[in-house]
Amino acid sequence: MVNGFRPRTLREALQILSANNCTVMAGGTDLMVQRARGFSIRPDFDRPLVFIEPLEELKHSVRENGTLHLGPCMTLSDLLRHPAVPDPLKEIIGMMASPPTRNMATLGGNICNASPAGDTLPWLYAMNAKLKLQSAEKERIVAIEDFITGPKKTILQSDELLTGILVPDTRFHLNRYRKLGQRKGMSLTKASFLGMAEISGNTVTDIRIALGSVAPRIVRAAEIERSMLGRYVGDINAAAAVITERYQPLITPIDDARSTAMYRKKVSLDLIRQFLETLSGSPGTGTKSE
Template identity: 45%
Template sequence: MVKSFIPGTYEEALELLDKNEMILMAGGTDLMVKKRNWAGLSPLFDKDVLFISELRELKYIRKSGGFIHIGAMTTLEDILVHRETPEILRKAVLLMASPGIRHIATLGGNIGNASPAGDSLPVLYILDAKIVIDGKGTERMVPIEEFILGPGKVYLESREMIKEIVINDVRFDMIHYEKIGGRKSDAISKISFAGGISYKKGRIDEFRCAFGAVAPTVVRSRKLEASVNGLGAEEIKKSYAELIRPIDDQRSTAVYRKKVCMNILDEFLDKAGEYK
C-alpha cells in the first residue's frame, strides 16, 4: 500500500527522499489531476507520496547581488504580491489559473510539471532562470533550458528535488507578456509569450523573447537575440517564423498558433520601435 509522509522540516524531507523513491506533492494542482481516479476511489499513486508544500524553508523571495531567489514552495499568490517580483513574472502569474488555485499552486510545481503550456516558463527562460536542485549531500544548479527536457520530463534524479529558482534581476526598459487561451481565466495556454528589451544610447542593448505552448519546450534563441541589432522587423519575424513549428492538438491548430505567434511578435516589435 502507498504511504504518505509529511516532513516537519526540509532536512527531514531530504532524509526521507534519500531512503525511498517518492512522488513529490507540492500544491497538488497538477498532480491530483494527473493521478485522478474514478469518483470515490483513491488517486492512482504508484509510489509513496512526500508532501512538501508546507516546508517553510522553501517559501521565500529574496533579492541578493543582482539575483532574485525564489524558494520552490513559494505559492503563485505570494509571488504575485511580493514587491521584489519582476513585473513580467507578475504579469504571467496574474493570468495563471484562478485566485483559489494560486494560493496553493507553487512555482516549483509549475517547473516540475514541465508542461509546454506552463505559463511561468517563457518568463523564467528570458530571465535566465537557474534551478537549484538538492538531494541529501548533493546540490547543483542548472539553467532552466537544461532542466526541462520535454513534456513532463525534467533533469532530476529520483532522490532530488527543486529547492530554489534563481533569476537575474534584469530590469528591462520594455516588457511584453501575452497569454492566449480559450477564456480569460482558468485556461490552459494555446500560446504564451514573454519579451523584454533594454536600450543603450538609442540602440537595443538586450533583446529577449520566448514562446510557450508551441513546441515540446519553450522556444528561445539566444543566437537570434544577439543578432537583432543588425536586422529589420521583417527579417526578425522571418527568422522566428523558421523556429516556431507548432503542432495541432485538442486546444488549437498549428496554423492558428503560428499565425498568432507572428502577430504577437509583430506587436512586440512595434512596441519596441515606439518605445525607442
C-alpha cells in the same frame, strides 16, 4: 488511503527521498489531475507521497547580490503578494488559473511539471533563471533550459528536490506579455508570447523573446536575439518581417483540444513581428532614426 511522508524540515525530506522511492507533491494541482481516476475514486498514486508544500525553508524569497532567490514552494498567491517579485512575473501569474488554485499551486510545481504550456516558464527562460537541485548528498545549479529536456521531462533525479530558483535582477523598460486562451481568465494557454527589451539612444542594448505552447519546450533563440544587439530600432522595425522569418523553423506546435497548430504558429509569428515593429515607440527611443 494514500501513504505519505510529512517531513518537518528540508533535511528530513531529502533523507526520505534518498531512502524511499517516492512521488513529491507540492500543491498537487497538476498531480491530482494527472493521477485522477474518476469521481470519488482515489487518485492513482503507485508510490508513497512526500508532502513538501509546508516546508518553510522552501517558501522564502530574498533579493541578494543582484539575484532574486525564489522559494519553489511559494504559491502563486504568495508570489503575487511578495514585494520582491518583479511586476512582469506578477502580471503573468495574475492570468493563471483562479484564486483558489493559485493558493495551492507552487512555482516549483509549474517548473518541475515541465509542460510547454507552463505559464511561468517563458519569463524564467527569458530571465536566464537557474535552478538549485539538492539531494541528501549533493547540490547542483543548472540553467532552466538544461533542466527541462522535453514535455514533462526533466533531469531531476528521484532523490532530488528543486530547492531554489535564482533569477538575475535584470530590469527591462519594455515588457510585453500575451497569453492566448479560450477566455481572459481561468483558461489554459493556447500560445504565449513574452518580449522584453532595453533601448538606449535608439539602439537595442538587450532583447529577449520567449514563446510557450508552440514547441516541445519553451522557444528562445539566443542567436537571433544577439543579431539584434547594437542595431538601431529603426533598422529592426524595417527588418521585422525578415527577423520573424528566422523563428519559423523553431515554432513547431501541435494540434490538440485547446487549439490548432496552424493558429498557434500564425499568432506566434504575428506577435514576434508586432513586438519588433513597436520597439521604436518604446522608452529609450527619441526621434526615430532610419
